[in-house]
Amino acid sequence: MSAQLAPQALTGANLPIRLTRRGRLVLIGLPLMLGAAALLTLIGFFTAPALAASGTAAPGQAVSVAVSPGQTLWDVAVLAAPERHPQDVIAEIQELNGLPGSIIHAGQQLYIPVDR
Structure with a gap:
């Protein structure tokens, strides 16, 4: 007599996450775009007073x-x-x-x- 294990059903908690190519692009690209937008905003925030102060006449x-x-x-x-x-x-x-x-x-x- 041999013992056989019954196959276990995979539930939502046990399923591995599999991302498509588009999903990986969104997962990586979205934070990169948000970081770039934040960086550009900070650069604009810190350079705007300098540009305004460099005018020839007030x-x-x-x-x-x-x-x-x-x-x-x-x-x-x-x-x-x-x-x-x-x-x-x-x-x-x-x-x-x-x-x-x-x-x-x-x-x-x-x-x-x-x-x-």
């Missing part, structure tokens, strides 16, 4: 003017700071107003740097 150091018909950015720069070279003043005006070029329109409001 809000109290600029005045707003309206562009007159026929006026160019050169004319505005000469009127704003006659003792300085117009190209330097134009560069500051472009930076203060976020202008990509030198085109301005009549009635446009521009921030002009105040003499230092």
